Amino acid sequence: MATVSNQELKQVLREHEMKATSQRIALLKLLNNTSEHYDAEEIYIELRKLQKTVSRATVYRSLETLVEQQLVSKLDFGEGRMRYENRQERDEHHDHLICERCGKVIEFFNLEMEAQQLAVCEKHDFLPSTHTMHIFGTCIECRATNPN
Amino acid sequence: MATVSNQELKQVLREHEMKATSQRIALLKLLNNTSEHYDAEEIYIELRKLQKTVSRATVYRSLETLVEQQLVSKLDFGEGRMRYENRQERDEHHDHLICERCGKVIEFFNLEMEAQQLAVCEKHDFLPSTHTMHIFGTCIECRATNPN
DNA sequence: GTGTAAATGAGAATCATTCTTATCTTTAAG
DNA sequence: CTTAAAGATAAGAATGATTCTCATTTACAC
Structure with a gap:
């Protein structure tokens, strides 16, 4: 950086x-x-x-x-x-996986998902500006520590 | 209902x-x-x-x-x-399109998108519990009123 | 009916965020 | 390099959503 x-x-x-x-x-x-x-x-x-x-x-x-x-x-x-x-110099938008136990945030980008979002917007005649896609759950480290 | x-x-x-x-x-x-x-x-x-x-x-x-x-x-x-x-009696989870002008909320469900989410989680060894997917933008009625 | 753990009401407290206002900076122009 | 005006700032008050406190009430297992 x-x-x-x-x-x-x-x-x-x-x-x-x-x-x-x-x-x-x-x-x-x-x-x-x-x-x-x-x-x-x-x-x-x-x-x-x-x-x-x-x-x-x-x-x-x-x-x-x-x-x-x-x-x-x-x-x-x-x-x-x-x-x-x-956000400077970021060429790609990205979404987030958020661990509910340790708070860690994993960034990801999935082209197919973005495409589906556009498809949904088109279907509803909706002009998108931004979106938020957050998946909450448990990361692998936390599950290793305590599978629960 | x-x-x-x-x-x-x-x-x-x-x-x-x-x-x-x-x-x-x-x-x-x-x-x-x-x-x-x-x-x-x-x-x-x-x-x-x-x-x-x-x-x-x-x-x-x-x-x-x-x-x-x-x-x-x-x-x-x-x-x-x-x-x-x-949330009772709702068999399907759904996500939201939110109009930034009039505040209207349109609910949608897209199976392919849900599948991609699971794929992302698998890829990152992440165990998902819930997610939020909100697309912000402008609905067709608001654009009809004022294309901008 | 009774006892007890759980739930509630009313308002105080908290926490993130926004507003207010008097005081500074930035910057464009001389 | 000054200067003036627009724009920004600091400090703390105000706001609005949410949580907490604690004395009182209620649900419900017995």
Whole structure:
């Protein structure tokens, strides 16, 4: 995962008609350099650790704008709060397997499933914009530990 | 949609090791007799209309138990609150198309998609329990009104 | 009918998120 | 390099959904 320079991030923000504030640059860099699915509070804490002055409100507002600009994806794993992941340089959309025991998230992509989704939309004269496909269950490691 | 008697609902609750309280019977009957996807507050208001003494806490607690018992499904349409639907007598699981303009929810079932989900789980040695598949977009009526 | 575990009502508490407002930055223009 | 205006920010208050607390009530096995 190549670290992106501040200059490049500024460029990205400006291309999306967002002022290149230090808070936004730091937030984008954080999501750029991790494969974690952080929630807003975790992002706030990480930015604070990095000596950034930032408020929760700014984290939420920036995330909202970044999601609108499709630079970031907003994910709901059914925990009562949202998680976010970087979307730049991702060529493929992906869905998630979520382990209900350990919380691990496995990403997957299945072309046939995507095709079926389009078929369903066509059948119902529905114009899709986004979708969420989350499969909840138990991962192999957790079953190995305790088959239950 | 055949109305189920209180006696039958009592029976159902007892079969699931839940005390057959009047609040639970009324809640279950409400969900049984509608195809709406109510949220907790709407359920609370409906039960009040029906002259039932019930508190919000009881609505939430009962729903939680009913979901555990798989008598009710908990749905997240990305509105920041959960919705619930009856699950009894439904032989088929189904997924949802959600119109981002008018909020309409269209239910669908696609066997091939379900098969692909199982295939993905197998591939990742993942034991699935439930899944959510929500496609967001614009329904035909909204596009007819304003193609955009 | 009684006792007891379970369920409930009312409102307080919590948690994620959004709003408010006064104060800063960014950036385009001189 | 200043400057001004639009846009962003910090801090904390407000909101809204959901959960918790605890004293009281109810279901139901006996």
